[in-house]
Amino acid sequence: MTTVAAGLKKLTMVQAITDAMRTMMRENETVLVLGEDVGVNGGVFRATDGLIQEFGEERVVDTPLAESGIIGTSVGLAVNGFTPICEMQFFGFIYPAFNQIMTHATRMRQRSLGRYTVPMVIRAPYGAGVKAPEIHSDSVEALFTHVPGLKVVAPSNPYDAKGLLIASIEDPDPVLFIEPMRCYRSGRTEVPEDKYSIPLGKAAKVKEGTDVTIFTWGAMVQDTVQAVQKWEETHEEVCEIIDLRTLYPLDKEAIKESVEKTGRVVVVHEAPETGGVSGDIISVINDAAFFYLKAPVQKVTGFDTPVPVYSLEQDFLPSARKITAALEQVLKY
Amino acid sequence: MTTVAAGLKKLTMVQAITDAMRTMMRENETVLVLGEDVGVNGGVFRATDGLIQEFGEERVVDTPLAESGIIGTSVGLAVNGFTPICEMQFFGFIYPAFNQIMTHATRMRQRSLGRYTVPMVIRAPYGAGVKAPEIHSDSVEALFTHVPGLKVVAPSNPYDAKGLLIASIEDPDPVLFIEPMRCYRSGRTEVPEDKYSIPLGKAAKVKEGTDVTIFTWGAMVQDTVQAVQKWEETHEEVCEIIDLRTLYPLDKEAIKESVEKTGRVVVVHEAPETGGVSGDIISVINDAAFFYLKAPVQKVTGFDTPVPVYSLEQDFLPSARKITAALEQVLKY
Amino acid sequence: MGADNQFPVIQYVNEAGSLKQDEVKLHKEQLYQFYFMMVRARMMDKKCLNLQRQGRIGTYVQYEGQEAAQVGSALAVEDGDWMFPTYRDHAATMSFGHSLRNLFLYWKGRLEGSIPPEGRNIFPPAVPIASQLLHAAGAAWAEKKKNSDRVSIVYFGDGATSEGDFHEGLNFASVFHAPVVFFNQNNGYAISVPMEKQMKSKTIAQKGLAYDIPSLRIDGNDILAVYHETVKAVARARSGGGPTLIEAVTWRYGAHTTADDPSKYRDQQESEIRRKTTDPLLRVERLLKNQGWWKEEEKERMEAEITKEINQALKEAEKFKPADIDELFDHVFAEPVWPIEEQRKQHKRLSREGIQ
Amino acid sequence: MGADNQFPVIQYVNEAGSLKQDEVKLHKEQLYQFYFMMVRARMMDKKCLNLQRQGRIGTYVQYEGQEAAQVGSALAVEDGDWMFPTYRDHAATMSFGHSLRNLFLYWKGRLEGSIPPEGRNIFPPAVPIASQLLHAAGAAWAEKKKNSDRVSIVYFGDGATSEGDFHEGLNFASVFHAPVVFFNQNNGYAISVPMEKQMKSKTIAQKGLAYDIPSLRIDGNDILAVYHETVKAVARARSGGGPTLIEAVTWRYGAHTTADDPSKYRDQQESEIRRKTTDPLLRVERLLKNQGWWKEEEKERMEAEITKEINQALKEAEKFKPADIDELFDHVFAEPVWPIEEQRKQHKRLSREGIQ
């Protein structure tokens, strides 16, 4: 066992997420957890493990199997003094709740000129690569970055997961917090035992570089880091890797600054290309750093197809090979 | 009354839409119309006026008030031999059907390797500017261009409306057909009485130009044409206006060709900026014509806010003033 | 199956104005209060309709004919309770304390129109059909969690029962035993679609059987039935007895909205007949007459008072500060985000230039 | 309310294997067919579970304990009828003719796994809960429009009754009088959530009252009850009598899926007791014994035959051509669109280079 400094624990991402909820539930008794199987079962990924034992069933609620019901009642709870954390069992099962998210959770502040507000976090495991059945692997963050009134957050490691989730729970407005399933148990990092938060809307520089910037988030950060390590062994150009962390609002300053420096960009995401967040990133670059761009932005993304059943999911996902090809392409100019 | 050539009628857009449905229902008895108030009432915009009288209630169906129900049963009808045209009363009421669209209508072909297919058209009036109540004016096409397996079409005038709707009904896959409410009765154009179709995926050049291209669609085409006419009276640069007509798949060739010629681009849409189709357009330009671009693409769009109640909707909508400012900006470089 | 037979229409006062239930004690003041609130609601509705015709407000949603259902149920809830109206329920919200000025503002397309008076919990009217049932369940559940005795009342139509959210709302309320009154106004139509096309069940009350929610069917044009039965449901909810589903059978005289033409789908003669038979105001008038309590002057006095109130409110609404685009930008998030701030700045710059 | 009292559990054969209904005539062959199909289903389930443990297939969804419900109902529909299964209903689909090879392929994450034999109308298993009820209603409605006498049968669980689509599915079927059998397997749990947390109603059958749909509650572990009652519902649908809701009360012995640990939320002793009491296979065995028709050799013969069939199917599945990425690109649209074609080209170029 590696030694861990005092006040730190080695946690997986899913543990860090539980820890964030526990921390906030201890501090603030308005915080509730609701969802399918989140109580007695501790969540199908164990993300809510132990919470019902500590906080009881008034605060950790096994709901009926109905996503619109979960979000809709949570709007009522939120407006009336609570801070619901709603778990969607998988991101691909959020669709039945779309109306409640789009027309209520995110518009209530506007519609009531601030009289009623909806402090709410919607958590959802997302992404391919864990051999899950159909529909379970969707990566549809871009549907939500287009929803006015919603922040969208995607952590890539245990430390960020805890800090970003705490910030999301403390945010006075609805936050969609998507969790890359592939990272749930793929590694442990040191996580402070105490409360801390990472501001929403701020990207993290995972690796400093000078010649090309890779923008990515979630599970793709790991893949990108690995691909870049390998690639740099045989190339002299140095890559900067930026983990966007928050997908709405994007960290415009971080994007601008990096593009002004490197002039070359690769975006990596697992969602289908068309309509993906890559479009927003390219759009921000267009606005903020157009004249610094030396080459077309390269995109390494999922296809414009449904996320496939698992026999084909590795083909669908961005791979080191594809990231490498994009680097080569963007550096050609 | 202006004279109309034989075989042509002067129609409003909403009449052209009715005409397209009537034409296809006469030709193909598998075509059905379903929705709330589409039968006896002829639709809240009269888009299905007269259809129940001609085709009876087996083919023109007043459904219960349930959008998921409409799309979900239509998936069953479509797989079992029919071609449903489903009306969503307003685009802002499509959200309850999101799950059925996202996980079934658009994935059935894939999931069954072509054994089951879903020829279906979803019609929806969209957009602001008609003083409609809240939620009635949403313009959320970008949520759907990101849905794999779905084509998205938006006509801007009566002639196109008929031709594109016929093509959509004949398409063997699901098509989302969004209709700019503001254009429903805003003018008449000559429309052939006979059947004709306009291929999906092909943009229309509304106006030839050499110095800057404006990409737009739907109700914004009218506004753009007017703004440009006015603007050109006092400027020597000539604008090209391209009505994209199909938003998925975009007409890449048309975009590329025009940008290679003009090197300057303005995109006009009424949806919120972030996550809007402007991102896709900029992304396509990045891929296909990067080195031709002389200036950052200018965007004239709605805000990243909910579409407001009607006292503020004119502020929300792109205006001639804003289009003019964007032209000035893009030509500065 | 006969599930519908389990739900006969409960009436307290019949069309002729005779009392049908022995236990009810009539109070002259209360009857006059009911009558006043219904007259006020009807006059407000007429005013709005006229304003819409004059182009002084936008598309308007009428409720004429449904006053007993809305007023009677709204008077059954109290301070601290939560009300979840639809676009058609301003007779309910105004009876619960929403200001007439704000109602006018609402129909003038102003966000301020949805803001209830301080201390009154009224949600902005729900537009997506049936979505509000879940909010009501959630807010009521919150009260239960706080160990308060406050309740929710939520309005919805016959058409709304077809949406999934109706089902999920009733099920969540049932499972969590939330103190909600689900108040259905069955006015027979969802725009053009009559109840027979909306469902095959003969009653809406029987839908409560699916959730083991106590349900009842009442004459929605009989304000005594509405008031007393809602009071019972509210009392049950307050005392931990959980939700109730009330189907109030009623009728809208006019069009669905001012954009609708009912002659397309029904014979408006029906409404004319009903004005003389089942009208909710007429019924109380007849009851008052039967009791020997009717005073024609009292009615005139009321109308004069209400006219004044309405005109005053309209004046305030019409001279209300113009809509300010900052309202839009200010209330998307508590803390502004940069895309909206940039859009605000750009918009203001262009607006200023435009004026110069 | 007592709506639940209206729906006693219908049993044809009790746990001891005694016949409870006089009208039923027993046929030895038919009983053996039922038994065979259930043994086959159970052996297939065991095989898949083992393969999952060996890592030869992905996450697997068991149905052991629910064989009578699935097999009995599947045998009640015929050629040309439509079946809409969930992820848990392969005992139903295999009994309706789906190939074992394809079932293995399905659990190997292959699209081919969802393809039914030519002429058999079986939908790919629905994953989003309750969404399939609407497809069943739609396909059945289509048959009605074509004036055929074909029907739909659709499977769903107790948890599925909470989704809005359950409600909309039943209402559409009711309103359009579509020939659908809504076949609910109430196995008491939605993953970890017991029925008491899912709903307050004591039965699922009573939910049919909301739609005036004939409903019944049957012992889902009694294949005779399942078969005969489903046959009646199918016959009613075929002859224009509209939909039926059947609640088949059953139990899954194992975990929700191979990714689930039931000891987290229930005492698995219950399953052990049930294996000896309410087991659907055991019941037919006891019935056969009571009738003096039981032959131990027959059982062994069956098992040998089935083992062979399963092994053969598995072999075919394991030597099936590898998944081809073109399947993904080819079946998004009938006609390819350029973004997908470009992605295909790029992907293939890189894969080729990768290999070199």
Ligand SMILES: Cc1ncc(C[n+]2csc(CCOP(=O)(O)OP(=O)(O)O)c2C)c(N)n1
């Ligand atoms: C989700 C959704 N779909 C469609 C509409 C359009 N719409 C507005 S009112 C209405 C009919 C509602 O009927 P009912 O529930 O009976 O209420 P009523 O209008 O009669 O009071 C419809 C279809 C909507 N507002 N929301």
Ligand SMILES: Cc1ncc(C[n+]2csc(CCOP(=O)(O)OP(=O)(O)O)c2C)c(N)n1
């Ligand atoms: C819309 C949706 N939400 C959540 C899930 C995740 N999920 C899969 S199975 C299941 C429980 C289903 O319970 P039930 O309907 O009783 O069927 P059973 O699994 O018992 O056969 C859940 C919550 C899903 N598949 N779809």
Ligand SMILES: [Mg+2]
């Ligand atoms: Mg109604």
Ligand SMILES: [Mg+2]
């Ligand atoms: Mg179950």
